[in-house]
Amino acid sequence: MxxxxxxxxxxxxxxxxxxxxxxxxxxxxxxxxxxxKILPAEKCCIRCGYPLSGGFSCPRCRGYDYAFSGACAVFLYQGEVRKAIRRFKYGGRTGLARPFGELMAAQVKCRAWSDCDAVVPVPLHPERLRERGYDQALLLAQAVAKDLQLPVCSCLLRCENTASQTTLAAKARWENVRGVFCPAPGKPVPGRVLLIDDLLTTGATAHYAAEALLAGGAEAVYLAVLCRS
Ligand SMILES: [Zn+2]
Ligand SMILES: [Zn+2]
Incomplete structure (x- = not known):
């Protein structure tokens, strides 16, 4: 061996x-x-994970009323990191889930809300899953959950297949994902949820996913992403 x-x-x-x-x-x-390139957790916005350059006011989430109560990210979505995420997401490099997930778990441990009850991935639409062959947020959620010794709970479904967020402007992104998440039948929603996604841009996707979890009975939702853009 x-x-x-x-x-x-x-x-x-x-x-x-x-x-x-x-x-x-x-x-x-x-x-x-x-x-x-790992973002220093103590110098990032506690609401959206964006690095703060002096002062406490975050230029990225000001004016947004997110349904999640806090967020953290490992990297900024740029340069070599961006290429690596694309290899992971579209290039079949699923083995990257373990290192990326462990880096996400390390960022979560720096937050006051690291004591969540379960990890919930932002779900992919079944049709998108068939095209891609794997669900990158689920793979990250499994790696994060393993590191934090928490269960993974796939209690959220994406009931509508939407256009990819990547080509849309900020306002259209909010319209595009409104109401697309619903609770999975027969899966109880955990109390304190650690929501997992690969990328946070406007926060629209995570917001509506968190909103659906809160409507389904979650007490609070916290968000960990691999990249903040
Ligand atoms: Zn912020
Ligand atoms: Zn390197």
């Missing part, structure tokens, strides 16, 4: 999850340069 691991290592040397550069130690996930 050890020989097998050594051979595997020679064929596929441990690579940085973001830049794919060589890693000295597989357990680190990120090279030193990419590790510096």
């Amino acid at each position: 050890k020989l097998f691991a050594v051979l595997l290592d020679l064929l596929f040397p441990p690579a940085c999850a973001v830049c794919r550069g060589r890693l000295p130690d597989e357990e680190q996930f990120l090279c030193a340069r990419c590790r510096e």
Whole structure:
């Protein structure tokens, strides 16, 4: 078994999850340069996870009344990080869920609300799932849940297949996802929910997902994403 691991290592040397550069130690996930891209939790907005550049007023979430009570993100969605997320999301690199999920769990542990009852992924529409073959938010949720020793609860459904948010302007994004989430039949909603998604842009998707969870009986919803854009 050890020989097998050594051979595997020679064929596929441990690579940085973001830049794919060589890693000295597989357990680190990120090279030193990419590790510096992790957002410092104490310097990010507690409502939306965006890094604050001095002062306490966040330029990104001002004026929004989100249904989730707090959020955290690991990275900003740019440069090599953006490419890595796209490999994970559209390129079939599902193995990235483990390093990314553990980095998300580490950010959650820096928050006052890390004691949630269960992890809930923002659901993908079944049709989109068929096209892609896997659900990236579910994979992240499973990795986060494993690290935090919490159950995964898929108690939310996406009942309408909507256009991709990526091509839409901010206002259209809010219209696009309004009312698309509904509770999954027969799955009780946990009290304190840790909602998981890969990306937070306007917050519209997470807002309506959180709203559906609150309507389904959740006491509070907190959001952890891999990237804030
Ligand atoms: Zn790197
Ligand atoms: Zn904010």
